[in-house]
Amino acid sequence: MDTIQQFDQIVYSSSGCYGECPILDFSLERNGQFLFQGEGYTESLGFFKGKLTSNQTNFIFNKFRKADILNIDKDYSVGHTDDQSITTTYIINGKIVKTIHDYGMAGPSELVWAYIPISNAYNQSNLDSIPEDDPYYPKLSYFTFHKDSLILSLEKSESFYLWTELKNSTKVDTTFDSKYELEFRFNYTYWGPDPNENRQHKLKIKSIETDGRLFKFYFENDETITYDLGYNFIDRNFEENNFRKPKDWEL
Incomplete structure (x- = not known):
């Protein structure tokens, strides 16, 4: 059974590194609606909403499908310091079914490949700015x-x-x-x-x-x-x- 097709929402976050790694959050729903926060070293800084096309949305979800999310580990880590942490959370019917923490992109190749389109998706659509404090969300x-x-x-x-x-x-x-x-x-x-x-x-x-x-x-x-x-x-x-x-x- 292709369980990834049941996912209603994927949330991708990157937390920065010792340097200028992008610090961002991107929540994508099956209908293409997304919420985005550019927190540091992204082309757009602040909070935004937008919508991807069905083709763009399906491409991202299919990338994660190929990573077989529900059957891989929850934690991956490289053996050195100062690298970037990436976390992805997967939601079905309004419930978190899995979160994967990946320090230094040590996960399976299919998972790492899926990071690329979702981390850049905010550049593929018009961004509508939304209030930064509605609701309040702390920096870093x-x-x-x-x-x-x-x-x-x-x-x-x-x-x-x-x-x-x-x-x-x-x-x-x-x-x-x-x-x-x-x-x-x-x-x-x-x-x-x-x-x-x-x-x-x-x-x-x-x-x-x-x-x-x-x-x-x-x-x-x-x-x-x-x-x-x-x-x-x-x-x-x-x-x-x-x-x-x-x-x-x-x-």
């Missing part, structure tokens, strides 16, 4: 859920997927019992000055609380925004044992 950082003394640290592509879901959610005015704090983990595979220093947040973030479905953003000017996903992001995509004790460098 990933989302991490905290529950008591445990953490659930998302990969870069998983963080951007959560952002795309928040982007498509409903803003509500409701109260809820918070179960998690949502914080930020810095992109430790990138060193150097901020490659997108002109991007400025309109509001400074104070904290984020969530029960997995409702996400309440607190800002330093006392403004708050609550987003309703309509489902529990953690319960749908992760297991209880995905939470772990943080490592020393994560404290």
